[in-house]
Amino acid sequence: MPDAPSSDTNLRKPFAPEDEASLRESLRRCSEKTVEAAVAYRKAADPKHIPAIIIGIIERFVEPELRPRLAGECDDLRVIEDLGLDSLTMMEIVMLVEEVTQTKIENDELRGLVTIGDIKIFVDCRARGVPPPAPAKTLLGDDLRALMPIGAPFLFLDDARVSPTQATASYRITGQEFFLAGHFKGNPVMPASIMLESLGQLGVLHLLAGLPVEAGKIVGAATIFFASTDGVRCHRVCKPGDVLTLTLKPKRVKEPLAVYTGSIRVGQEKAIIAEEITLTFGLVEAPVAAHAATEPSVLSAAVA
Numbered sequence: 544m545p546d547a548p549s550s551d552t553n554l555r556k557p558f559a560p561e562d563e564a565s566l567r568e569s570l571r572r573c574s575e576k577t578v579e580a581a582v583a584y585r586k587a588a589d590p591k592h593i594p595a596i597i598i599g600i601i602e603r604f605v606e607p608e609l610r611p612r613l614a615g616e617c618d619d620l621r622v623i624e625d626l627g628l629d630s631l632t633m634m635e636i637v638m639l640v641e642e643v644t645q646t647k648i649e650n651d652e653l654r655g656l657v658t659i660g661d662i663k664i665f666v667d668c669r670a671r672g673v674p675p676p677a678p679a680k681t682l683l684g685d686d687l688r689a690l691m692p693i694g695a696p697f698l699f700l701d702d703a704r705v706s707p708t709q710a711t712a713s714y715r716i717t718g719q720e721f722f723l724a725g726h727f728k729g730n731p732v733m734p735a736s737i738m739l740e741s742l743g744q745l746g747v748l749h750l751l752a753g754l755p756v757e758a759g760k761i762v763g764a765a766t767i768f769f770a771s772t773d774g775v776r777c778h779r780v781c782k783p784g785d786v787l788t789l790t791l792k793p794k795r796v797k798e799p800l801a802v803y804t805g806s807i808r809v810g811q812e813k814a815i816i817a818e819e820i821t822l823t824f825g826l827v828e829a830p831v832a833a834h835a836a837t838e839p840s841v842l843s844a845a846v847a
Contacts, residue, residue: 558585569642573603581643590670593644597663600639604632612811618660619711619790646670655679657704664708679706680752690751691744692764696721699741700789703748710749710791714741718783733781738815742805743769745791746822750801759829766825770800774818785809791820799823 563582570578577599584592602613605626612620622628628636637648640662646669648656655678656662668675682690683702691698703712716733723731750762781787788808795802801822807814 566643569639570599570603573599577602584644588670590667593667593670594663596643597640597659597666600636600643601626601628601659601662604628604636613659618658618663619709619788620659621657622659622662623657640666644670658711660709661706676707679704679709682748682752687748691748692751692767693744693747697740698744699737700744700748703745703752705749705752708792710745710752710789712741712745712748712789714787714789716781716783716785716787723783731783733785733787735775735777735815738781738787738807739772739775739817739820740769741787742789742791742803742807742815742817742820743772743822745789745805746801746803746820749791749793749803750822750824757826760826761829762824763827766823766827768823770821770823772817772820774816776816778813778815779809781807781809781814787814794819798826 580592580595602610665675681704699714700712701714747767791803791805793803803820805817805820
């Protein structure tokens, strides 16, 4: 991905009254809060207004019945899958974001912007004139299973998306899981301990999915173990047919410990919240063939 133009913020012309009138016209179908955030941003070029601008512009294009999903914490929402936006609508959103924030998002960069959080971070970096973080990696089916040191019947991730600052995954409870025959008899319920295990597995994937913490080294798959969990709260019973959406965010990563905060939802309903999930890990020498492609990761900087 090309670096952001460092001169974007330096070349902004003064925000004249006619510019404000044009901006307000462009955002006429957005909320007043969005308009005022946009005006404040253009006057002072303060990136703190960018989240409100992004949410407000997306809200303008989302169907009314889905707009409540944008209230509160919504960074994990996928703009296409969760908010029902098609590719053409996404282009309209991008064009309006570019106009309002006076930034540029190339088509190849757009492919890496899947969630609302992705868009916020990217536009914030572009507005500040710093390189955005590496795009997230999507791992499906065989690719995910090949990377994980855990396999069937004890792997509880169907697909995943991993970036330096977050990992998300999904798992559909099929009803065929071996433990459901006895948990409970005639009333199968996914054990909370297994759901915590799935969050731990997502942490394993986060450490292994191409995110080295030192040049020439990688996390050794055989060195990762579950260490502890804290602040766990269960909010919902999960049964066959439910699709679990897992989210894990690194809080502190420094060998030999990786501390995450995690959550599982079914739709918009909370199932489990874990304030801390801690894994132990070790670094090993990267295969010789990988040395040339290995660079210091932004993982440590992202969670410092």
